[in-house]
Amino acid sequence: MYIMNWEQLLSLKRFGDTNKRIRKEQDETRLGFEVDYDRVIFSSEFRSLQDKTQVIPLSKIDFVHTRLTHSLEVSVVGRSIGRRVGQKLLEKHPHLQTVHGYQANDFGAIVAAAALAHDIGNPPxxxxxxxxxxxxxxxxxxxxxxxxxxxxxxxxxxDFEGNANGFKILTESRDGREGGLRLSYATLGAFMKYPKESLPKKPSNHIADKKYGFFQSETDAFTDVAHELGLIQRSDTDISFSRHPLAFLVEAADDICYTIIDFEDGINLGLIQEEFALEYLINLVRGRIKTENYYALSNKEDRVSYLRALAIGTLIDEAVTIFMDNETAILNGTFQTALLDKSKYEAQINDIIKISVDNIYKxxxxxxxxxxxxxxxxxxxxxxxxxxxxxxxxxxxxxxxxxxxxxxxxxxxxxxxxxxxxxxxxxxxxxxxxxxxxxxxxxxxxxxx
Incomplete structure (x- = not known):
């Protein structure tokens, strides 16, 4: 059975490169994966997210999230998950560090950059x-x-798809900007949550088949990235690949943020009663909460913020553990679900999502x-x-x-x-x-x- 390998998956190659970029030759003060983050955050497409709806539209209330603040938060959570996973992977595969020079922070930088860009293609x-x-x-x-x-x-x-549109934005050449933002292929791979074309629409339970990840206009760019990274081809007749392993971490960071932070927004807006926050969030953080700290907080926003921070920490731990427990299946393409679908807190997460759907999204x-x-x-x-x-x-x-x-x-x-x-x-x-x-x-x- 073919299995993806980390050295190839961590490719520093960018569009137009003719020579291989070696990790050990990188300038540690201006690491290639960190350049990806900078290029996304300074792009006009990313800046437009400051005035795009996350959930609550065009709200004048300061604490409600836009696509931009959501993307920044997903990026922060993604960096934490990536670094933690990177540390464990280097312990498990020490040659990645001793021979090739990869560091734990590299994994965090890749996931952070991909997470920062994850909504860049979403319409208003x-x-x-x-x-x-x-x-x-x-x-x-x-x-x-x-x-x-x-x-x-x-x-x-x-089936116009924000993920495919995002890949177009990141890779499409135009006058004076060949190769789009020219991100590293590792970051592009982590960005590609659904590495397939729009047809066939597969009635499959595999997470990579849920949507599609590139338009026909970007077929060449997509296949170039997939082959460079050594992604596993899943079809002999259509373009479909297994996910880059770090795409699971980007997805987990997004899942954590929209589950917990949308819920927090709903409470702060009065769409969800505070007692629900106590009931639902405390179920996630029983092992972490310090009751004396909690009861010392005098207002609703601070109490909810405290529970939100603990809940995010709990789910970060879960994502790291589930990823490492399933690393082999992820590398050989047989892992078929989102990481948090395997969480011991799945019931609590689903409860939070249900009340958000009923009280916020509707x-x-x-x-x-x-x-x-x-x-x-x-x-x-x-x-x-x-x-x-x-x-x-x-x-x-x-x-x-x-x-x-x-x-x-x-x-x-x-x-x-x-x-x-x-x-x-x-x-x-x-x-x-x-x-x-x-x-x-x-x-x-x-x-x-």
Missing amino acids: FGHSGEKAIGEFFKTGEGAQYKNQLTAKEYQDLC SEEVVDKEIAGYEIIKHLLSVYTKAVNNSHTNQASNYDKLILNRLPKTIKLDEDSLYKRLLSVCNYVSLLSDSNAILNYNKIKGMHF
Whole structure:
């Protein structure tokens, strides 16, 4: 049985490299994996996350999370998990350190950078933004393009996926930026939670089949990364690979943060009563809580914050233990679930998620945001796709030309591929912040003067 190996999985290669990057030759004050983090955090695409919905939309309340604060927190948790796993892996495989020079912090840096970028491809208005783009092509005006696209191209649009869009952002070449952000292949591998294309949609319980991870336009970039890292190919007919092992850690960090921190937001907003926090969070932290410290806290936010910190620490320990217990299965591609699905706290986690779904995700404010998001995204796609395609066929109206003047140069009007034109419009809309999407919609509707 083929088994992935850590030296290959920790590749420092970047797009365009002709020579191998050796870990022992790295500048310890400017390590390649840490450069990845810097490149993500300084990118315009990452900055736009500061005005994108996490759960509660466009809230004026300071403590509610945006995509940006969520991504920073996932990155911090991911770094902790990665370092802890790295330390244990170097104890188990000492040659990685003695022969190749890898350090425990390398694992933390890779997971931190991938976690920082994990939501970079998400459209405005949360996950409803993805669904709105997909519905435009599945049942809306965009359905007219079905017969002009391949089955996989059309599926990319119908199931528009933030993870695939994120891979596009990180790797797509454009004028003056060959290879996108030029991240290390190790970080790109850890980013790829669903290393397969949009078709076939597999009715499989394997975690890597839950969604897809790249658009047809990034097939070459994806396969290049997968082969360089030595990921296990899972299909002889379609592009599908086993996950990079560190992708499990990125996923665990995300799972920990959205489970615990969304719950905390709901309590602080009054959507969930504080006594639920006591009942549900204390079930996670019974072995850690110091009752005298807890009862010394005088306000709800501090009490919930204390429990949240302990709960995150508990689940970090769980993720590290489960990963190390299953390292061999992860390396040979037979481990099929998210790490926390194996947690002894699974019941408590599911209880927290259920109450968050009922009280936060289905709250009036969130549902109203999703309804508005559908209408805004549908209209933007309708106007932009018409203008771009009419321009391509030299049939642009004066209105189309005015619209095109507002679109960025990244949308290539002379692109012969209908698929790439449509995808470039979707990518542009996905990069809009919530406020900019609303602003563009209002301008088009004549409501911004």
